[in-house]
Amino acid sequence: MIKKFFESLIEKAIFISGITAIAIVVLIFIFLLKESVYFFLNNNLAEILFGMDWYPISEPPKFGFLPLILGSVLVTVGAIVIAVPVGLAAAIYISEVAPGWFKEILKTGIELLAAIPSIVLGFVGIVVLAPFIRNLFNLPSGLTAFAGSIMLAFMAMPTIVSIIEDAINSVPKSYREGSLALGATHLQTIRRVILPAASSGIMAAVMLGIGRVIGETMAVLMVTGNAAIMPTSILQPVRTLTATIAAEMGEVIQGSMHYYALFGIGFVLFVITFFINLAADMFLHRKKS
Amino acid sequence: MKNAIEVKDLDFYYGKFKALSKVNIDVRRNEITALIGPSGCGKSTFLRCLNRMNDLIPGIKAEGSIKVEGVEINNGTTDLVDLRKKVGMVFQRPNPFPLSIFENVAFGPKIHRMAKGDELKDIVKSSLQKVLLWDEFKDKLNKNALSLTLEQQQRLCIARLVAVRPDILLMDEPCSALDPVAIQKIEDLMRFLKKDYTIIIVTHNMQQAARVSDRTGFFLLGELIEFSETDKIFTAPSDKRTEEYITGRYG
Numbered sequence: 001m002i003k004k005f006f007e008s009l010i011e012k013a014i015f016i017s018g019i020t021a022i023a024i025v026v027l028i029f030i031f032l033l034k035e036s037v038y039f040f041l042n043n044n045l046a047e048i049l050f051g052m053d054w055y056p057i058s059e060p061p062k063f064g065f066l067p068l069i070l071g072s073v074l075v076t077v078g079a080i081v082i083a084v085p086v087g088l089a090a091a092i093y094i095s096e097v098a099p100g101w102f103k104e105i106l107k108t109g110i111e112l113l114a115a116i117p118s119i120v121l122g123f124v125g126i127v128v129l130a131p132f133i134r135n136l137f138n139l140p141s142g143l144t145a146f147a148g149s150i151m152l153a154f155m156a157m158p159t160i161v162s163i164i165e166d167a168i169n170s171v172p173k174s175y176r177e178g179s180l181a182l183g184a185t186h187l188q189t190i191r192r193v194i195l196p197a198a199s200s201g202i203m204a205a206v207m208l209g210i211g212r213v214i215g216e217t218m219a220v221l222m223v224t225g226n227a228a229i230m231p232t233s234i235l236q237p238v239r240t241l242t243a244t245i246a247a248e249m250g251e252v253i254q255g256s257m258h259y260y261a262l263f264g265i266g267f268v269l270f271v272i273t274f275f276i277n278l279a280a281d282m283f284l285h286r287k288k289s
Numbered sequence: 290m291k292n293a294i295e296v297k298d299l300d301f302y303y304g305k306f307k308a309l310s311k312v313n314i315d316v317r318r319n320e321i322t323a324l325i326g327p328s329g330c331g332k333s334t335f336l337r338c339l340n341r342m343n344d345l346i347p348g349i350k351a352e353g354s355i356k357v358e359g360v361e362i363n364n365g366t367t368d369l370v371d372l373r374k375k376v377g378m379v380f381q382r383p384n385p386f387p388l389s390i391f392e393n394v395a396f397g398p399k400i401h402r403m404a405k406g407d408e409l410k411d412i413v414k415s416s417l418q419k420v421l422l423w424d425e426f427k428d429k430l431n432k433n434a435l436s437l438t439l440e441q442q443q444r445l446c447i448a449r450l451v452a453v454r455p456d457i458l459l460m461d462e463p464c465s466a467l468d469p470v471a472i473q474k475i476e477d478l479m480r481f482l483k484k485d486y487t488i489i490i491v492t493h494n495m496q497q498a499a500r501v502s503d504r505t506g507f508f509l510l511g512e513l514i515e516f517s518e519t520d521k522i523f524t525a526p527s528d529k530r531t532e533e534y535i536t537g538r539y540g
């Protein structure tokens with residue numbers, strides 16, 4: 001009797017927690033929508049999305065998102081171009097080549113990498129990476145999109161490695177046997193059988209990596225130089241969507257158009273991440289069916 | 290030389306466990322040799338010695354002589370790529386790669402750099418013809434192999450082997466995932482392939498051994514108890530244990 005009562009109590013508690021989580025997400029979305037709709041309705045949409053100038057406090061202000069969007073895209077693409085090949089190689093090494101004991105060490109190491117707070121990575125970026133890049137390319141400052149890409153590649157790596165490793169491990173053993181029995185070498189088997197069979201998992205890893213990178217704020221704020229200009233090269237300072245919100249939200253006058261513009265940026269960011277997660281989900285789902 | 294494979298005094302160990310002991314067998318060319326025996330008696334282990342697939346398992350040891358076409362293959366210097374090109378294997382569950390029909394058959398020729406372009410297409414065609422899949426799928430070569438029926442998948446796996454031009458086909462219970470109609474078709478295929486290949490088939494189905502094979506070997510607890518013409522094994526076995534097995538006294 002009492003047991004039953006407790007069980008129903010626990011059931012209800014779980015139900016309420018679940019509903020609360022969903023309700024909070026919905027509320028955040030509504031809030032974001034409400035604040036940003038005001039901005040989008042009171043400005044020319046084309047001028048926002050394709051405007052090349054972000055001068056929120058000049059007179060008249062200019063709210064062109066394009067340099068910020070391109071800043072985010074540049075840093076993200078750079079990070080993915082670095083993180084995917086390295087992450088793929090690491091995942092292949094861990095699941096296919098490394099001996100058992102070393103495998104565990106590597107996996108732990110990668111989990112530790114995921115545990116480093118992004119502000120610490122950003123700090124290392126400023127102190128070590130930026131001067132290195134400045135000297136390497138002979139630049140006035142090392143705080144560039146490139147520095148951001150490298151930092152973010154480190155942050156995306158654990159996600160990418162562990163999802164690809166999972167995908168490789170779930171390739172049926174019979175494919176491997178079939179390939180080896182045809183006289184294929186281990187490397188040929190990996191390249192021609194295992195990786196294609198794991199491809200949807202690999203795509204999902206890439207998508208989730210992008211999602212992780214594009215939403216990251218602290219480290220990018222610290223190492224990308226924060227200049228809201230149209231980027232022409234990865235060796236220039238840039239300003240990302242996230243960094244703009246983080247840097248300006250503290251000083252903005254509540255209720256001003258600038259304030260609403262920051263919510264507009266938040267909304268754009270939300271839409272981008274939403275579609276990336278959706279794509280990742282589709283890849284993961286395809287793998288199962 | 291009439292023999293495709295000659296095995297002398299083969300002992301096999303998984304770690305400390307002895308799975309095969311003193312196996313001696315001569316497999317004749319262009320014949321179908323069946324291996325029967327209760328499950329766990331070492332049939333698969335023996336078969337996997339012939340293309341050295343057991344090498345994938347840590348802690349194994351194989352002692353004795355295995356000659357394939359007169360060449361010793363049970364030693365450290367054997368080139369496994371060459372061996373497995375020559376000695377192909379069909380598995381219990383059809384295991385086509387999750388690629389198109391074409392890519393499955395082209396896999397072997399590609400990795401061994403045997404052909405490309407039109408020549409590759411010809412190999413794919415003739416291989417599929419060999420397993421009687423060509424007419425049905427010649428316009429659907431891009432179809433994913435996993436969408437075929439199990440029987441077609443098993444045929445495709447055989448086509449995939451045929452494409453690398455092996456001399457010997459090892460089949461480990463190739464019909465155990467198939468229904469009776471499909472089994473009959475695969476058996477017909479084996480008879481058809483016999484003129485070009487030496488075939489060794491492991492089966493737990495004695496009727497199948499009796500139907501398709503020229504010679505039959507009976508394994509029990511890691512030993513080859515008896516090996517002779519299939520007719521003789523099933524009508525006048527010389528060992529009491531063989532007789533007990535074929536009359537159904539073991540599982």
Ligand SMILES: Nc1ncnc2c1ncn2[C@@H]1O[C@H](COP(=O)(O)OP(=O)(O)O)[C@@H](O)[C@H]1O
Pocket residue numbers: 303306308326327328329330331332333334335346
């Ligand atoms: N990978 C392995 N490690 C240890 N023992 C094994 C392994 N594979 C098979 N065995 C053992 O070797 C014996 C023969 O197995 P197997 O060759 O698969 O028999 P069969 O194919 O005749 O059913 C069995 O006792 C089995 O338990």
Ligand SMILES: [Mg+2]
Pocket residue numbers: 332333334461
């Ligand atoms: Mg077996």
